[in-house]
Amino acid sequence: MPTLRWLTRDQDVQAAQKVPYKLLEEVPELSYGDRTIGNMLIQGDNLEALKALLPYYAGQVKCIYIDPPYNTRSAFEHYDDNLEHSNWLAMMWPRLELLRDLLSEDGSIWVNIEDREGHYLKVLLDEIFGRRNFLQGIVWNRKASPANDAKYFSNDHDYIHVFAKNMDAVSLNKLEREERHNKHYTNPDNDSRGPWNSITFTGNKNRKERPNLYYSVTNPNTREEIFPPENLTWRYGKDKAQELLRGGYFYWGKTGTSKSPRIKQFLKDAKPVIPRSVWGHDEAGHTQMAMLEQRAFGGQPFGTPKPERLIERILHIATKPGELVLDSFLGSGTTAAVALKMGRRCIGIEMGDHAVTHCAPRLQKVTDGEQGGISKAQDWQGGAGFRFYRLGPNVFDETGQIQPEILFPTLAVHIWFSETGVPFSGDGASPYLGAHDGAGLALLYNGILGDKSVSGGNVLTRKSLRTVREAAGSFDGPLTIYGERTVLSETSLSEERVTFKQTPYDVRARK
Ligand SMILES: C[S@@+](CC[C@H](N)C(=O)[O-])C[C@H]1O[C@@H](n2cnc3c(N)ncnc32)[C@H](O)[C@@H]1O
Known part of the structure; x- marks a missing residue:
């Protein structure tokens, strides 16, 4: 398959693997409303934030909408949009790879872009998601009126490249009749x-x-x-x-x-309506409408917001209530605001200070029942809420050793993900983590059994093995157990159908 080459391509295609796993640390004073729903607002570079999400959300996100900087050589008030062309491609590649890994088998990704980088981006997406998973190119008429001061053309439209994670499994909805x-x-x-x-x-x-x-x-x-x-x-x-x-x-x-x-x-x-590939102002709003929406709910001005109607339409097609939406270039928070109003769960990532000055206050207002944008159409009365996070320390140091401050539940998540490739759904309160593909997994770490002595929690002994087996309940298949060391001989391990792996040396941060 033909591919795109740029100066640093060889390093860039390896970049996502090399990003360290970081902890996400809640900033409780910026969280708001119901914190139990799972809505997350993360301030930080999305490369690290997406990697941090992977052990928890790989394969779980139903819809990704991103609106990355278009590389228009502009300096907006809140972020710069001026990268050398190769650097822009280098920025996008690893992020798209991580986004692909977060998407569910039946999910779809919607990438908003314009002419300057749009066609190069399509080629990157073809390579990362597979040409056969290309669903549609949408043209959205974003301008309320032509730019008569333009030199040759009024650049009126955006593209939205839509890809399925898996064309055979993707599930999209038709639109309700209006x-x-x-x-x-x-x-x-x-x-x-x-x-x-x-x-x-x-x-x-x-x-x-x-x-x-x-x-x-x-x-x-x-x-x-x-x-x-x-x-x-x-x-x-x-x-x-x-x-x-x-x-x-x-x-x-x-x-x-x-x-x-x-x-x-x-x-x-009459049947629901099939979405067409050209979207006008009636269906998807325009950028001026987005500016007015901000003013209407008293939001801080932001240079490049999208209208809520555009995101509403995308989420109508791509998700059902309760499903998870991700936007890793959140800007002023439009995707998260719309997701909340539509009863979807949402993870938003924004690197700039406007995560605090725009996104958090906007979501607080939405939680309190803000009535701008799509609120009336969605009969939004308020509710929901979110947790605000920033990136914390690395989980593993440069040599791959577990950082001392890492607690049992965090290491459990990483060990489970590195062994199974799927997110951990347990609560990290038991040394037995669960079974996957007929094999059980257990972790003896951080005194999970309440005792760090040789005969206690972190060392595999007959007693701790018994405790793990008891915690495993009806599962009596082969076990992989991570611990500081084992006192059981090779023969005993084999009789007990146990593969022992030593922390920290055998713990591999999944690449
Ligand atoms: C075009 S704006 C998105 C606007 C958004 N759709 C809205 O409705 O407000 C792009 C955003 O991506 C953010 N951004 C750029 N690079 C980023 C990165 N590496 N990690 C996180 N955010 C980033 C910028 O700060 C900017 O806010």
């Missing part, structure tokens, strides 16, 4: 089945090519036999026509005598 979709439905003949619109019953085939579609239908009002006009056919075969006649789906015009019958389609049977 008033504007239904305005062509009327009820001129007072049909008891309600408003309808109609399609012609005349087909567009030639009668010689499709003789089975050339026949007469009887107008029940006049008993007249009607044939298709000229050399054309009817739209459907005879059986289907009889079924539609019996069901009263034919419309013979105002006088009931038309020779070009039509077929009624009732609003009550």
Whole structure:
């Protein structure tokens, strides 16, 4: 497959693996509302933040929306948008790799960009996500009015590249019908089945090519036999026509005598709407609307916000209530605000100070029931809440040793992820972590059994093995046990079906 080359590509494709795992530390005074829902606002470089999330959320995120800096050579008030072209590609590659690993099998990623880097970005996405997983390129008319002061063109549109994690598993929703979709439905003949619109019953085939579609239908009002006009056919075969006649789906015009019958389609049977690939202001808003939204709820001005309607539309298509949404270039917090109002869970990452000056206050207002943006459309009355985090120390030092301040639950998460490749769902209160693919995993660390002596918690002895087996309950399959050391011989370990791994030397931060 053809790939894109740039100066530092060889290092950049290794970069995500080399990023150290860091702890996420809550800043309780910036958290707000219900902290138990799992909404997270993280201040920090998203490369490190995404890596920190991996052991907890790999394969769990249903929808990723990102709106990275477009590299327009601008200096906005809150962030710079001016990287050398190769550096921009180098910045994007490892982040996209980590985002892919966080996405669920049925999930999708939506990447907002414009012309300058958009086509290069598409090539990166093709390589990282696979060309066959490309779902759609969306063109969004972001400008409320043309930029008449532009030199040659008013640059009006953004692209949104949409990729599935796995084309065979992705699940997307159609859109609910809105008033504007239904305005062509009327009820001129007072049909008891309600408003309808109609399609012609005349087909567009030639009668010689499709003789089975050339026949007469009887107008029940006049008993007249009607044939298709000229050399054309009817739209459907005879059986289907009889079924539609019996069901009263034919419309013979105002006088009931038309020779070009039509077929009624009732609003009550109308299906949800398939999203189109060009999005206008009615559906997705525009950037001026985003600025007005900020002012309306008293938010701090931010240079490049997206309108809430754009994100609402994306989350409608890509998620269901309760599912997890991630935005790792959060800006003023639009994605998180919309996710909360739509009852989705959300993780937002923003490196700038505006994580504190814009995102946190915005989400606090949303929690309190802020009524701007999509609130009315979503009947948002407030609720939810979030925890605010910053990046803490590394979990492992440069030589791969566990940092002394790491507590049992944190190491449990990392050991589980490094052994299984999936996030840990336990609470880290038991030395037995669980079973995966028929093998159990246990960790003796940090005095989990309450005693650091040789015969106690961190050393594998007959007694601690018994404790682990008891904690494992009905699981009696093979076990991998991490501990400081073992007093059991190779033969005993083999009889007990135990593979012993030594902390810290055998603990590998998963690359
Ligand atoms: C175009 S803005 C996003 C605007 C956002 N969609 C909104 O509605 O407000 C891009 C944001 O990405 C942030 N950003 C850039 N590089 C980042 C990084 N490495 N880690 C985290 N955030 C980053 C910038 O500070 C900026 O706020």
